[in-house]
Amino acid sequence: MNDIVIEKLSKAYPSGWPGRPSFVALSGLSLTVGRGEIFGFLGPNGAGKTTTLKILLGLVRATSGTAILLGKPAGDVETRRRVGFLPESPYFYDYLTAEEFLGFYGQLAGLDRAGIAPRITTLLELVGLVEARTRQLRKFSKGMLQRIGLAQALIHDPQLVILDEPMTGLDPVGRKQVRDLILGLRDRGKTVFFSTHILPDVEMICDRVGIVMKGRLLASGRVEDLVDQEHTQSVEIVCHEINVENSSVIRTNAARVIQQGRQCLIVLPNTELLDETVAEIRRRGGRLVSVTPHKASLEDLFFQEEARMRETPAELLTERV
Amino acid sequence: MTAIGVIAFNTFRESLRDKILYNLLLFAGLLIGLSVMLADLTITEHHKMIADMGLGAINLIGVVIAIFVGISLVNKEIERRTVYTIMARPISRASFILGKYTGLTLTLFINIMIMMAIFLLTVWFYRMPMTISLFQAVQLIFVELMVVTAIALFFSTFSSSTLSAILTLGFYVIGHLTVDLKGLAGKSESEAVKAVATCVYYAFPNLEMLNIKGQAAVGIPVGFDYLMLATLYGLVYAAVIIMGACLVFVRRDF
Numbered sequence: 001m002n003d004i005v006i007e008k009l010s011k012a013y014p015s016g017w018p019g020r021p022s023f024v025a026l027s028g029l030s031l032t033v034g035r036g037e038i039f040g041f042l043g044p045n046g047a048g049k050t051t052t053l054k055i056l057l058g059l060v061r062a063t064s065g066t067a068i069l070l071g072k073p074a075g076d077v078e079t080r081r082r083v084g085f086l087p088e089s090p091y092f093y094d095y096l097t098a099e100e101f102l103g104f105y106g107q108l109a110g111l112d113r114a115g116i117a118p119r120i121t122t123l124l125e126l127v128g129l130v131e132a133r134t135r136q137l138r139k140f141s142k143g144m145l146q147r148i149g150l151a152q153a154l155i156h157d158p159q160l161v162i163l164d165e166p167m168t169g170l171d172p173v174g175r176k177q178v179r180d181l182i183l184g185l186r187d188r189g190k191t192v193f194f195s196t197h198i199l200p201d202v203e204m205i206c207d208r209v210g211i212v213m214k215g216r217l218l219a220s221g222r223v224e225d226l227v228d229q230e231h232t233q234s235v236e237i238v239c240h241e242i243n244v245e246n247s248s249v250i251r252t253n254a255a256r257v258i259q260q261g262r263q264c265l266i267v268l269p270n271t272e273l274l275d276e277t278v279a280e281i282r283r284r285g286g287r288l289v290s291v292t293p294h295k296a297s298l299e300d301l302f303f304q305e306e307a308r309m310r311e312t313p314a315e316l317l318t319e320r321v
Numbered sequence: 322m323t324a325i326g327v328i329a330f331n332t333f334r335e336s337l338r339d340k341i342l343y344n345l346l347l348f349a350g351l352l353i354g355l356s357v358m359l360a361d362l363t364i365t366e367h368h369k370m371i372a373d374m375g376l377g378a379i380n381l382i383g384v385v386i387a388i389f390v391g392i393s394l395v396n397k398e399i400e401r402r403t404v405y406t407i408m409a410r411p412i413s414r415a416s417f418i419l420g421k422y423t424g425l426t427l428t429l430f431i432n433i434m435i436m437m438a439i440f441l442l443t444v445w446f447y448r449m450p451m452t453i454s455l456f457q458a459v460q461l462i463f464v465e466l467m468v469v470t471a472i473a474l475f476f477s478t479f480s481s482s483t484l485s486a487i488l489t490l491g492f493y494v495i496g497h498l499t500v501d502l503k504g505l506a507g508k509s510e511s512e513a514v515k516a517v518a519t520c521v522y523y524a525f526p527n528l529e530m531l532n533i534k535g536q537a538a539v540g541i542p543v544g545f546d547y548l549m550l551a552t553l554y555g556l557v558y559a560a561v562i563i564m565g566a567c568l569v570f571v572r573r574d575f
Contacts, residue, residue: 013574057409060574077411085409091401093331095338107327108410152406162409 002068003160003191004033004056009065011051011215025051027215028065033193033208035159038186040206041195042302048215049195050088053164056193057085070160081110084153088164088195090145094138098129098148101137102155109156116155123151126181142169150181161185163194167201179205203298211305218305227296234294235274237266242286249280324412325420332424333431336390342432345382349436352378353443360447368449372538375440376458380534383433383466384493390428391473392485394421395570404575415567422474422563429466433459450540457548458537464555465531469493471562472526478569495521496528526558 009029012022026048033039043049054060055067058075067074070082092101099120106116124130127147132140140148146169153161166182167175175198182192182205196202202209203223210220219226234255241262244250250257253276256267264286268277271293281288322330336342356374360367395418398404407417437459444451472492476485495502499522506518530551533543543551 054405054575057405059405059408077413080409080411083409085406087402087405090406091403092406093335093403095335100334104327104331105406105410107322108324108407108412110411149406 001035002032003035003037003070004031004039004193005066005068006031006052006056007066009052009055009067010063011048011055011060012063025215026055026062029212029215029217030065031210031217031220033191035191036186036189037207038182038192038205039194040202040209041193041212042197042199042202042209042298043195043212044197044306047212049212050164051215052212053085053162053193053195056162057083081156082159084156084158084161086146086149086153086161086163086166089168090149092137092145092149092152094140095136097134097136098124098140099133101148102151105152106155111156119155119157123154126154127151128177143171143174146170147174147177150178154185158190160191160193163192165196166194167196167198175201199298199302209298211302213306213309216309218309219301223298224295227298227301235268235271236290236292236294237268237274237277237281238289238292239264239266239281240287240289242281242284244281244284247280247284250277253277324410324416325423328407328412328417328420329423329427332394332421333427336425336428342386342428345386346432346435349378349382350439352381353436353439357443357447368447369538371443371447371449372455373534375443376455376462376534376537379433379436379440379459380462380465382436383429383462384469386429386432387425387466387469388473388486388489388493390425391470392477392482392489394425394474395477395566396480396482396485399575402575408575414571418474418478418563418567418570422470422566425470425474426467429470430463433463433466452537452540452542454533454537454540454542457542458534460548461531461533461551461555464552465528467559468496468526468528468531468555468562471559471566475562475566475569478566479573492525493528496526497532498529499525499527500529527554531555 007030009026010024011026012024014022029048029052041049041052051060055062056069056074057080058077061075069076070079072079093104096104102120102123103116106119107113111119120133121130124133127150129144129147129151132144137145137148146166150163150166153163163182166178170178179201182194185192186207206223208220208222209226211218242264243262244254244257244259244264244266250266253268253273254266255269256265258265266277268274274291278288278291353375356371356378359374360370363370395404398407398421404417408414441451441455444455469489469492473485473489476488480488502518503522506515506522509515509518531554536543
């Protein structure tokens with residue numbers, strides 16, 4: 001079952017001046033997000049991520065194509081009862097206290113007064129803002145605003161949570177909290193669709209990702225599939241008590257060798273050379289400390305896709321799944 | 322509470338926490354107080370001077386609030402992107418507009434009540450007759466403010482705060498001149514001038530219809546029929562403008 005179904009979605013913003021071409025933010029984008037999935041929507045600034053999110057929430061109308069949320073067309077007012085949203089760099093009513101703020105959004109979501117109070121307490125605990133509950137938002141730091149924003153997105157316990165750059169402005173501790181929070185949502189069967197350009201976070205928590213550039217979806221699928229499919233693994237070997245300078249086998253096999261005294265780091269371009277290299281280290285009396293296979297990262301894929309986009313004419317670009 | 326009620330209450334709460342509003346109220350109090358001082362300087366018509374300035378102060382401060390809060394009601398929400406999280410909730414765009422309008426109208430009502438209380442205290446202190454005409458004048462001032470708020474809100478849905486302020490102010494000024502325009506249409510021999518003046522007369526609100534301060538200051542009340550007709554006119558005009566604001570807001574992208 002899919003909570004989000006997007007088909008051939010396009011959006012062109014009129015320039016506002018006759019004769020000037022409109023700005024194409026999205027061009028035939030299609031993707032699906034299954035129930036209970038964490039989907040990372042990646043792309044550089046201006047790629048069309050926020051426009052996609054806005055169309056899903058009915059803030060912007062698509063020029064063509066369809067977007068279905070929880071079985072209803074995007075923009076359906078009633079469906080939004082089951083959707084939570086955090087915009088990028090949110091600005092909230094800063095004259096409200098944290099408690100009033102969550103109460104306001106809870107009421108807008110249709111919760112009754114009796115149901116709101118315990119939810120406020122639960123969410124303030126979840127985002128670590130219990131002590132700031134009576135403080136006005138104008139006295140909040142950027143990180144605190146991001147966390148209270150997340151709390152408002154979850155106040156009505158939505159089935160689908162849409163987050164636009166949720167890690168922006170957070171320190172490492174805050175980012176970990178948000179990651180844990182997103183994983184916790186998945187554990188409870190919720191669907192999370194979030195845009196970001198912080199790739200390590202995506203790699204850590206997403207079930208699937210989509211890479212969008214210049215309004216086109218260039219790749220989508222599970223992180224391990226996308227990355228394994230195209231990239232050869234490298235292997236890092238650390239060994240002691242050996243000098244590899246005069247080993248022609250190691251020098252031929254290794255992509256890089258760093259010798260520091262009696263300690264040596266050898267990087268092999270693939271796993272096929274591993275057995276031969278390890279045997280050579282042992283034959284020369286070296287002590288093996290570690291062998292670490294390195295997968296190609298999502299970052300590698302991201303830059304590869306960016307290069308593909310630059311080198312390929314737009315009409316020939318196809319989605320890699 | 323309905324979505325309109327939630328938005329309205331929050332708009333009202335926002336204005337209550339805005340220090341500018343208290344400054345304006347203080348200014349209104351000072352103006353009404355000044356009327357007493359000026360009245361002492363006149364040889365006759367003390368009472369008329371106090372009533373004139375009191376009603377004028379209520380009207381002026383009310384219009385300042387209606388325009389300068391009204392123009393930013395929706396525009397500020399879009400510029401600061403607070404509208405994103407609100408429109409992502411299960412509320413219609415029309416409900417948002419109605420909520421914002423209701424909230425500001427409530428703020429204006431409370432402000433008018435406070436200013437009127439200050440004014441009536443002055444009237445009572447000077448042992449002036451507390452005629453029904455004073456209450457009628459304030460009623461129509463409030464209706465006029467509802468119209469001005471609706472116009473400011475309408476412009477706020479699609480233009481910047483500065484442009485909205487200029488346009489609303491323009492409507493307000495022309496709204497007080499429409500009767501003259503009708504006279505011009507009647508007297509002019511040019512068909513084009515007649516047509517333009519007639520169009521302007523019907524398109525712009527006839528705010529002079531809601532201005533009875535002059536006769537109220539000398540204690541002459543208007544008839545009940547006129548009061549009701551003027552009130553109804555103002556409310557219908559405001560309702561049409563708010564409908565226009567909803568139509569614009571429903572269609573726009575954020």
